[in-house]
Amino acid sequence: xxxxxxxxxxxxxxxxxxxxxxxxxxxxxxxxxxxxxxxxxxxxxxxxxxxxxxxxxxxxxxxxxxxxxxxxxxxxxxxxxxxxxxxxxxxxxxxxxxxxxxxxxxxxxxxxxxxxxxxxxxxxxxxxxxxxxxxxxxxxxxxxxxxxxxxxxxxxxxxxxxxxxxxxxxxxxxxxxxxxxxxxxxxxxxxxxxxxxxxxxxxxxxxxxxxxxxxxxxxxxxxxxxxxxxxxxxxxxxxxxxxxxxxxxxxxxxxxxxxxxxxxxxxxxxxxxxxxxxxxxxxxxxxxxxxxxxxxxxxxxxxxxxxxxxxxxxxxxxxxxxxxxxxxxxxxxxxxxxxxxxxxxxxxxxxxxxxxxxxxxx
Amino acid sequence: xxxxxxxxxxxxxxxxxxxxxxxxxxxxxxxxxxxxxxxxxxxxxxxxxxxxxxxxxxxxxxxxxxxxxxxxxxxxxxxxxxxxxxxxx
Numbered sequence: 001x002x003x004x005x006x007x008x009x010x011x012x013x014x015x016x017x018x019x020x021x022x023x024x025x026x027x028x029x030x031x032x033x034x035x036x037x038x039x040x041x042x043x044x045x046x047x048x049x050x051x052x053x054x055x056x057x058x059x060x061x062x063x064x065x066x067x068x069x070x071x072x073x074x075x076x077x078x079x080x081x082x083x084x085x086x087x088x089x090x091x092x093x094x095x096x097x098x099x100x101x102x103x104x105x106x107x108x109x110x111x112x113x114x115x116x117x118x119x120x121x122x123x124x125x126x127x128x129x130x131x132x133x134x135x136x137x138x139x140x141x142x143x144x145x146x147x148x149x150x151x152x153x154x155x156x157x158x159x160x161x162x163x164x165x166x167x168x169x170x171x172x173x174x175x176x177x178x179x180x181x182x183x184x185x186x187x188x189x190x191x192x193x194x195x196x197x198x199x200x201x202x203x204x205x206x207x208x209x210x211x212x213x214x215x216x217x218x219x220x221x222x223x224x225x226x227x228x229x230x231x232x233x234x235x236x237x238x239x240x241x242x243x244x245x246x247x248x249x250x251x252x253x254x255x256x257x258x259x260x261x262x263x264x265x266x267x268x269x270x271x272x273x274x275x276x277x278x279x280x281x282x283x284x285x286x287x288x289x290x291x292x293x294x295x296x297x298x299x300x301x302x303x304x305x306x307x308x309x310x311x312x313x314x315x316x317x318x319x320x321x322x323x324x325x326x327x328x329x330x331x332x333x334x335x336x337x338x339x340x341x342x343x344x345x346x347x348x349x350x351x352x353x354x355x356x357x358x359x360x361x362x
Numbered sequence: 363x364x365x366x367x368x369x370x371x372x373x374x375x376x377x378x379x380x381x382x383x384x385x386x387x388x389x390x391x392x393x394x395x396x397x398x399x400x401x402x403x404x405x406x407x408x409x410x411x412x413x414x415x416x417x418x419x420x421x422x423x424x425x426x427x428x429x430x431x432x433x434x435x436x437x438x439x440x441x442x443x444x445x446x447x448x449x450x451x
Contacts, residue, residue, distance in 0.1 A: 054446045056408065
């Protein structure tokens with residue numbers, strides 16, 4: 001089980017460590033600065049993306065010895081003349097997710113305004129995946145709440161084949177590459193978008209994929225928290241069926257997949273989308289253990305009176321054991337479970353608004 | 363030669379000392395600074411080389427007019443100030 005996790009917040013990066021059965025804040029970095037994404041390797045290397053209001057998106061790395069260094073942030077190439085009518089800027093807005101690539105030194109970064117970047121040297125240098133960025137369909141991606149830019153919120157690497165990549169785009173559907181990013185297809189079928197005109201509800205590219213999560217032991221199983229529903233795929237994100245049993249609501253941002261059990265996943269539902277608060281002011285986690293046919297509403301240890309915490313898409317995490325979970329909220333609430341979600345405790349900390357929670361690799 | 367100085371807000375992230383450099387436009391003077399401090403460039407300019415939206419640059423007491431091409435002229439006695447705009451953040 002992971003004894004360490006990171007919390008990326010509006011005001012810094014917090015590292016929590018389990019000692020003598022309790023979780024403590026063991027380290028704070030970038031205090032006062034927005035941290036948009038974090039990744040911690042098993043060897044102690046940590047990557048943190050900053051989203052500085054004045055000075056742009058930055059990327060830092062902590063080496064295994066504990067020293068932090070700034071790396072070159074991903075950057076877009078010069079905008080060519082034939083891209084003058086591109087609706088999205090050719091400039092990095094925010095690093096939204098950093099994922100290990102399954103090959104030594106390789107990392108993928110999903111960003112706003114929708115650029116996917118690749119590094120093969122541990123983040124020292126980055127290259128835009130131009131095959132995806134230059135697809136005409138990419139210009140149809142649209143902005144997400146809180147910003148005018150689309151974003152790549154999920155990068156899934158097939159643990160059996162690092163060249164097989166799936167990304168989730170908010171808003172732009174699920175995209176797949178079987179050749180390490182050299183070519184791409186918009187693959188999702190079976191989702192629907194309530195926010196579109198009836199004729200366009202089922203368009204793959206119109207689907208607002210808030211977050212994808214994959215079962216590591218059964219990589220064909222992928223779960224999706226979509227803008228207007230919860231979906232599951234048994235074929236690596238190509239065809240989807242809706243899980244209508246989700247309770248107490250079908251709106252939300254976050255999803256976590258059990259690393260070994262293909263039938264277990266967790267969601268944090270909220271009142272949709274005009275309000276974005278927990279249903280009845282009660283923070284709950286929805287868990288299915290039967291592939292989505294039914295859901296349990298887990299609330300032991302979670303605030304049940306006048307709680308208005310919203311959980312963003314990267315702010316729910318499960319460790320490699322499937323027993324430890326953590327999630328954090330826009331109000332700085334942070335909860336931990338060591339029994340698969342049956343019960344939750346709150347570490348002694350009142351944190352800034354939380355963007356991402358992530359266990360260290362073990 | 364014009365002088366370029368930077369907001370102290372950058373000190374948390376990197377070293378940005380005041381520099382006296384060659385250059386007869388804002389862009390040329392900044393480029394001369396970035397040539398010796400390449401990490402600073404991305405804090406001031408975006409990926410396309412235009413001024414970041416929430417960065418303000420003054421020549422003496424004048425806010426620069428050309429935020430894209432950085433063509434505002436500067437003279438040898440001018441002071442260029444790179445500051446945080448009162449927005450964003």
